Amino acid sequence: MSQAILLISCADQKGITAAVTNFVYQNNGNIVSADQHIDEQANTFFMRIEWSLDDFKVKPNGIEQAFRSLADQFKMDWSLHFSDAPKKVAIFASKHLHCLYDLLLRYREGQLPCEIPLIVSNHREAKKVADTFGIAFAEFSILEENKREQEQKQIDLLSKHGIDVVVLARYHQILTSNFINEFKNKIINIHHSFLPAFVGGSPYAQAYKKGVKIIGATSHYVIEELDAGPIIEQDTVRVTHRDSLDDLVRKGQDLEKIVLSRAVRWHLQHKILCYNNKTVVFD
Amino acid sequence: MSQAILLISCADQKGITAAVTNFVYQNNGNIVSADQHIDEQANTFFMRIEWSLDDFKVKPNGIEQAFRSLADQFKMDWSLHFSDAPKKVAIFASKHLHCLYDLLLRYREGQLPCEIPLIVSNHREAKKVADTFGIAFAEFSILEENKREQEQKQIDLLSKHGIDVVVLARYHQILTSNFINEFKNKIINIHHSFLPAFVGGSPYAQAYKKGVKIIGATSHYVIEELDAGPIIEQDTVRVTHRDSLDDLVRKGQDLEKIVLSRAVRWHLQHKILCYNNKTVVFD
Amino acid sequence: MSQAILLISCADQKGITAAVTNFVYQNNGNIVSADQHIDEQANTFFMRIEWSLDDFKVKPNGIEQAFRSLADQFKMDWSLHFSDAPKKVAIFASKHLHCLYDLLLRYREGQLPCEIPLIVSNHREAKKVADTFGIAFAEFSILEENKREQEQKQIDLLSKHGIDVVVLARYHQILTSNFINEFKNKIINIHHSFLPAFVGGSPYAQAYKKGVKIIGATSHYVIEELDAGPIIEQDTVRVTHRDSLDDLVRKGQDLEKIVLSRAVRWHLQHKILCYNNKTVVFD
């Protein structure tokens, strides 16, 4: 059973919900899920609607065309997705491989509706993991002086593989704006702190020094400003004076895995909308 | 600004969402929030829709009539509510007064959209609290032999005050089916355990004896079977071997207050639907 | 049954635990609880030991003298406390009274081992609460130009009441270093954010703008740098895109009450040691 999913945002006004649900109904679609949100301060309307394509009168490749006049009428920002056209994901990793392993195990168990044809790393260790899971691996050693050049090769490779989404699974490189602009709101990072606390390097060491009683992890879309993109998901865990820096790292890794995998899953299920450097995450 | 709220459940079928949103739109209503859920196993559709009555073409007292034919067509279970007609709540308490105090402080701060004209107790201590907040108080001493009789007097008193909702804020009396049937899905209880664990009396003592590492509290609608009604909300807190039974009671009281107040608030906001002894709680 | 409590910190070295426990044992004391911690990075030893004074050979007022030579030998920072000599607490509040109410209700239920003889506020509203609980109230209107003068009057008043601990229960005034130095590590504040994120004013508004998925509250000792003192306790609660700024405030207030009351309780139980702008909190 295949489903179509519409993600919509526009200035709030009367009649949007009725218009969209009618569009589906009059074409004989069965709504599987519909969710909306209005940010009154921003006067913005958000909607996610998902319907079964069984018996739907419009062919999948005609839906965009059929919906356009309605979208134009309400000046919508919108995107259309199909559950049977899973996105292609590339995972970028460095030395710490727990998030990479975690994503691949979830992928194998069917928790992530996508294809993962490629793993990229600036460290050799990730290759063994890629091999275990039978996924192509590309190593790019990144130095300050060759970063733009190497990134361009990465972009070409991603393009060759038809990659839609880039997941930074503890990838310890800061991307240039060139790379980021190629994948706007399509690069998902995990930062190992409860943002906006402890931006930048060594957040566990920062947290340890500060003596916080709770640590966190944050998954967000990547923008040019470091660790400042729209937050998708966060979670926290309690620590005490007994926890060494190593304990913080160990406890935090469990958070990182869970928080990143939730964010990736929601992105792949087309549940996330960005605005004002924040996210709406429909559940 | 006054809003109308419709709560709907019926067998799932095509076109419900479109029909309901159209009803609102064609009468010039502005949808403030719309949420739906489909339980596929139960083949049941649930909806909550809230719209502004500003410029709505149908007068409030005509909406029920106007909506009926559509409701009949889909064989809906439905109820209509208005944000400017707050429900009347009676709080029942016994000796432990923390939940009573908590609800009244939230009420005073405007967190609970209702009126609280009456406090009922089988203990004298609650009277002081009622007096502090300027609310009528009625004491009913309950014995096995006079329970039905006393409950009938309570029902009469509630009726006199026009009470819609009964909140059992640690009220240590088991209600008879006679009372329960008068207020079906309108009696909200707080049980001081993570149900279905530790049903019945002294749940903290049961938890202490069992050596659990987490305790909980559960708010639910009251049905005839003890502590077995539809669960509205639960929360938990960590305990250790260092926590005495008194510590469990103290920690648990914070849960009780938070869990009960959430459940009451959601009920008063018309966010809860019951089916199959479970709840849908729209957020 | 009265207990003595020793809080100790010193450079780590062999034999401290044995020496301290022997001191208690050889004077016929029964150890009720003993906990220690070593921060290896800081090479510092921390201990809390509590023993029953029943049959203890040294009179309470002689213990300090009896312990001194041992303390000197290990160059300890130490303090001695007695469970039957509860500390005197003054609560400072402003307009938001939920934390004040919460502390007073816990106090009345016996959860806070202290005396609360005084409530101080720069707003008149707190007086009603003080009156309800039968506690002395002092109003100090604070302006930039009279702050030092008013603070000196506060210090005099606190001194007159023999106040040991000052709890800032959402007191919206920044204290001068003059005041802070009078009560070093004895002023407990609640900040309504997950520090170090969102220091300063309007932390909920900051959190709302940032789009975080979790908000927090932090209780800490007050030092001169704003919101930067040793953290005693933190807790967090989940929020979503559906939560308005008002919702953040409402959800956060529950955190504030719980976090502040835990910190105050632990302080009064002599469970907290400060070092390097962090805390050891024995449980």
Place this chain on the structure above:
Amino acid sequence: MSQAILLISCADQKGITAAVTNFVYQNNGNIVSADQHIDEQANTFFMRIEWSLDDFKVKPNGIEQAFRSLADQFKMDWSLHFSDAPKKVAIFASKHLHCLYDLLLRYREGQLPCEIPLIVSNHREAKKVADTFGIAFAEFSILEENKREQEQKQIDLLSKHGIDVVVLARYHQILTSNFINEFKNKIINIHHSFLPAFVGGSPYAQAYKKGVKIIGATSHYVIEELDAGPIIEQDTVRVTHRDSLDDLVRKGQDLEKIVLSRAVRWHLQHKILCYNNKTVVFD
């Protein structure tokens, strides 16, 4: 640096702490960590003390002998462990392999201080995982009629490998008392519910049917009564009406991994004492 660890329990009485810490100190041991607990209701004293063997006057193999007279004097239940003599662990798994994978990844990262020489399963699938990690694998198909016989073979195999601890990582077989008695308080199970709720089979299905708002996982030592042994650790996660049974399974698996790995780690660090079918878990 090697450490010795003593785990002690006995009837509470004066002088135990002093006697034990003196034993260590007078033999020139440096205490790394010492923790104690008194259950007043049960009048029982518990202690964990860990000290460095550098410069300790008693040879490791003489410590048991040296400590015995003191232990006898206080009628202690006690055990002695060494940090450089890691326990040998066998993991038992069935079809669901997420906990097996999780334990092995943590083992490889050095989070579990043990050796894992053996994986046992009643399903073939686990073999691939064992091979990936280079660990011996033994398959035992278990039927009602051959259970005792097969278990005896398992016991023999465990004995041959010198196994100290058995971890049931979602092993879907009920062990006989014969097996359990061979490994008293040394078999750690993960049950996929918040015990004592939802004992037995299909706990997620039970939780789904009941409509709970929070699910949990519980790690416990195995005793003859099903899912009723001393609880070591529990954790919980929120669910809503939107979560299908599959969602509960998916969310619960993250809990299972975290809860089981914590319990195994604490057991291997000799932090757990059992009494009255409960646990003391020193942190």
